[in-house]
Amino acid sequence: MSSIELRRVATHNLKSFDLRLDHRKIHVMTGVSGSGKSSLAFDTLYAEGQRRYMESLSSYARQFLEKMPKPDIESATGIPPAVAIQAKNVISNARSTVGTQTEVNDYLRAFFSRVGIPFCPDCNGAVVMAYQVDTVLSRILDAQSERVSIFFPYLLKKNSKAEAQALSADFVKQGFEFLIADHGGDVSITPDSFHSKKEHEVRVKVDELTRNVNQRNRIREALELAFQAGAGRLGVICGNQIEWFSKDLQCSGCRKVFKKPTENLFSFNSPLGACPTCQGFGRVIETDWNLVIPDESKSIQSGAVDPWTKASTRWEQGQLLDFCKRRKIPVKTPWKTLKAEQKKWITSGKEGDEYVSIADYFKYLEKKTYKMHIRIFLNRYRGYSVCGDCRGSRLRPEALYVKVGGKNFFEIQEMKIDTLLHFFKNIELNLFEKERSEALMSEILARLGFLSEVGLGYLTLSRMSRTLSGGEVERIHLASSMGASLMDTLYVLDEPSIGLHERDNQMLISLLRKLRDLGNTVVVVEHDRTMIESADEVIDLGPRGGEGGGRILYQGPVAGLRKCEESLTGRYLSGKDCIERIPRMAKPDKNRKIRIQGAQANNLKNCDVEIPLGKLVVLTGVSGSGKSSLLYEVLYNRYQKYRGRPISQEELGKVQLIQGLEKIQDMVLIDQSPIGRSPRSNPATYMGVYDEIRKLFSRLPASKANGFTPGHFSFNVDGGRCDACKGEGEQVVEMQFLADVHLTCEVCQGKRFKEETLEVQYRGKNIFDVLELSVDEALAFFKDEKDIQKKLAPLSNVGLGYIKLGQSSDTLSGGEAQRVKLASFLGRTKAQGQILFIFDEPTTGLHFHDIKKLLASFNALIEQGHSVIVIEHNTDVIRSADWIIDLGPEAGDKGGSLVFEGVPRDIVKVKESHTGRFL
Known part of the structure; x- marks a missing residue:
């Protein structure tokens, strides 16, 4: 068949429509948040494609794969095997790196084992040959x-x-x-x-x-x-x-014999290649003295040594004071004013003195780690440091003796991907080496090339996967898919432009077209204007989120979308609607600012920047230019250190001077991490509105007659919740070696509460019905309840009116979780001092119309006296900034410099600024 054809699609909020998608085209699905894009792309197209592929496998193979639920459709034809690439980083394994994830390391290990030349470390790097x-x-x-x-x-x-x-x-x-x-x-x-x-x-x-x-x-x-x-x-x-x-491989100078290099020798996941000390992790856990003495402005008497401020360590604090008295060490002056020798005596002890030093105390406790409370206590004061034996390479010394083109395996891993690509393109090999490595070289160059094309040339192969953003992980998967060269496959992507500067978007679009030209069908959920305009076909869903969405407003070329009056996307693309800048003072108050001098974290090159307070400050620059290093490692982590909060030395960015931190009450990072660790957590509990709803239900006549308290309407405590599933709504069946199976509770039918609890109703709805309401529906339903309205309104204001009150927190996207956190601050009645809010790409997953709401929320925070600083690539947000800090000009080693600092209208005059050019 030449197309995918779906009939009566009714998954989630989709309104039972028919859809036809031509094969070997790029289809972009857009629409406001909650309009049904993910329901159509992932929960319907991908789920059905994956389900059908799995049905073609044997029952033995199927038991190892996650079973996809059947989407709510009448029929589907022409769906090829599907691959989903989402902007989520679920990797927590410290052994996973960019190199292992993309399989580049597999080819590099084979390459080194075939053409690598050992060098003798004892003879000034003499070549060792057989x-x-x-x-x-x-x-x-x-x-x-x-x-x-x-x-x-x-x-x-x-x-x-x-x-x-x-x-x-x-x-x-x-x-x-x-x-x-x-x-x-x-x-x-x-x-x-x-x-x-x-x-x-x-x-x-x-x-x-x-x-x-x-x-x-x-x-x-x-x-x-x-x-x-x-x-x-x-x-x-x-x-x-x-x-x-x-x-044999033997040094001609010192006669040292070397083993023939094998692939496993270059694997830090193999016992044959991993450093024996750190087991291939590159780091070891040691006492972190920044955690032991977190606040150097404190004196010994006032508790500079944190472990000895506990009730259980009063004796240790007493003997420290006695020791200081004997050695005439001042105990009332700040720790930072003590002499280096005096600090060493306290931390490591002095020969000939019976004083038990901090180091000795920790050694004593390490013998008692079979006790749980001892392990917990020690972990408070431990941090990761680079392994002293392998120096972070993760490999045993024998692996580092082997070189290719003058570089050992670790040096290759530490090179930026763009630099590494140039290295392998220009490497000189003899005829014998070329014959042995021709196929490997081809694969290495192809995979490095794809990573560079998706805008990840600034990464290194040694970068741990768990430190990558969701957008970076998605583009790595996209590059890996290109390396696999699959054909006749359905690719479903979730906002691949996340984290990309406008300059890099064209490279991404070019890669998607290559994927299409290989014979694949590409479906992209996207809000980026450039991506939408580059599509072969646009499917616009709406007109609103939640139950107000789920309809196809337009399907066809982008030119026709601009003429669709019903489509908010079309109105913004045509210019009929636009995101206007909220007027504020043109020039920041010179006295209210944070000043950073000599920032040197990662690739930052002695950056001097000023962050005005009480304003919207936007940090811009191409991917890998140093924005996150400046915001997290320098500004945020240094503030935590300033406030005396535990932070390890490894997390602190180097800086010469930071001024103005005392001018803010607190610094709050609103990131895209989940709002709760438990599936029981939901937007209603996080916002505190569920407490008000439970109180309301407990005041109803039926509740008073039965003696119900607010606790009876909680699924977290016994009383009114279902005893069979403990308020979960489902029961988990453990399958030993297979994934656990989740089954709807047969007693409560998934409603989480006892039958007598559900008989209590407010305006015709019980507590379960209320939790199933969307935020906007709840605002209308509780129109007479001011306390509930006050706590719900911020969720609607940040564009989350479509999410359900009882929606489990682990089903929220990163962008949704971030906006729930923002709403919780907007819902506070009084400003708790002046807070600096930090956001990292808050427009992720947002439509033009939702970005307008987000900027209004930022303005509300600023009106309360707070400050907002964001990392952002969206040009509408950049135009709305009061102050821009642009880093670059390029990524990696070619970035890390301050390109521009000032108001938006002046950045367009700076030729070196890629941001200014796109504005």
Whole structure:
């Protein structure tokens, strides 16, 4: 078939429509948040494609795969096997890196094992090679000296005269007549020359001849005999120079023997390659003195040593004060003013004193780690530090002796992908090496090229996967898919432009077109204007979120979408609607600002920046330019240190000076992490509105008649919740070696509460019905309840009117979780001092119309006296900023510099700024 055809699609809020998608096209699905894009793309198209593919497999294979629920559709035809690439980072394994995830490391390990050359660390990096007869012959014929002597080493053990006589006779019988003495002269093989009182090595002469081409056969025979008699080792004297050769990998200088490199030697996930000290993690857990002494402005008497401020360590604090008294160490002055020697005495002890130092105390506790509370106590003061043996390479020393193009495996891993791509394109290999590595080189270049094309050229292969953003993980999967070269496959992508600067978007679009041209069908859920305008076909869903959405407003070329009056997307694309800048003071107050000097975290190059307070500050720059390093490691982590909060040295960005931190009450990071760790957590509980709803239900006449309290309407405590499922609504069946199976509770039918609890109704709805309401529906339903309205309204204001009150927090996207957190601050009645709010790409997953609401929310925070700083690539948000800090000009080593700092209208004048060019 030439197309995918779906009939009566009714998954979630979709309104039972029909849809036809042509194969081998790029289809972009857009619409306001909650309009049904993900329901159509992932829960229908991908789920059905994956389900049908799984049904074609054997029952044995299916048990290892996650079963997809059947979407609510009448029929579906033409759906190929599907691959979903989502903007989520669920990787927590510390062993997973960009190199392992993209399989580039697999090819690099094979490449190193085939063409890598060992270098001796004890002989100034001398090349270690395994020689064959022809190689040694060529070296002799190319030598400058005319006379050549060939010999082999023989280990002469301690022997008697009789043994020496028999041994010398055996050598003479084989045709060997002379030994080569240390001074270079010949010594005849006699019983006396073979008699030895201690074990030592002698050099048995095989032949001496004049070097010329006519002697080639004689030299070859001598070399073959020497290799055979010398167990694979021989020596050659040309002039006064002795050179050693071995058929094994052996250093000719120090005679150290090296093992032949194997693929596992270069794997930090294999015992054969992993560093024995850190087990291949590159880091070890040690005492972190920044956690032990978190606030250096405190004195010893006021509790500078944090572990000894606990009730259980009063004796240790007392003996520290006694020690300081004996050694005349001041206990009332700040820790930072003490001499280095005095600090060392306190932390490590002083010889000849009975004082138990902090280090000694921790060593004593480590012997008692079988006790849970001891382990918890120690972990408070431990942090990760680079392994001293492998220095972060994760590999054992033998792996680092092998080099390709002058680089060892770790140095390759530490190179930026763009730099690495250039390195392999220009690497010089001999004919033999090219033949052995041609296929591997092709795969390495292809995969590095795809990573560069999706805008990830600033990453290194050693970067841990769990530190990547959702957008970076998605683009890595996209690059891996290109490397797999699949055909006739349905690719479903979730906002691949997340985290990409406008400059890099074109490369991403080009890659999607390559994916299409391979013969694949590409479906993209996207809000980015450039991506929408580059689609072969646009499907716009709406007109609103939740129950107000789920309809196809437009399907066709983007030009037609601009004319669709019902479509909010079309109105913003055509310019009929726009995101207007909220007017505020043009110039920031010079006295209210945070000043950073000499920021050097990661790739930052001594950046000096000013962050005005009480404003919307936007941090811009291409991906990898240093924005996150400045915002998290320098600003946020340094503030945590300033407030005396525990933060490890590894997390602190280097900086010369930070001024103005005292001008804010707190600094709050509103990231995209889940709002709760438990599936029981939901928007209603997080916002505190569920408490008000439970109180309301407990005041109803039916509740009073039954003696119900607010606790009866909670699914977290016994009373009114279902006893069978403990308020979960489902029961978990453990499947031992397989994934647990979740079944709807047969007692409450998934409604979480007892039957008598559900009989209590407010305006015709019970507590379960209320939790099933969307935020906007709840606002209308509780229109007479001011306390509930006050706590719900912020959720609607940030564009989350479509989510359900009882929706489990683990089903919310990162962007939705971030906006729930923002709404919780908007819902507070009074400002708790002046807070600096930090956001990282808050427009993720947002439609133009939702971005307008987000900016209004930022303005509400600023009106309350707070400050907002965001990392953002969206041009509408950048235009709305009061102050822009633009980093770059490029990514990685070519970035990390301050390109521009000031108001938006001035950035367009800066030629070096990619952001200014797109504005």
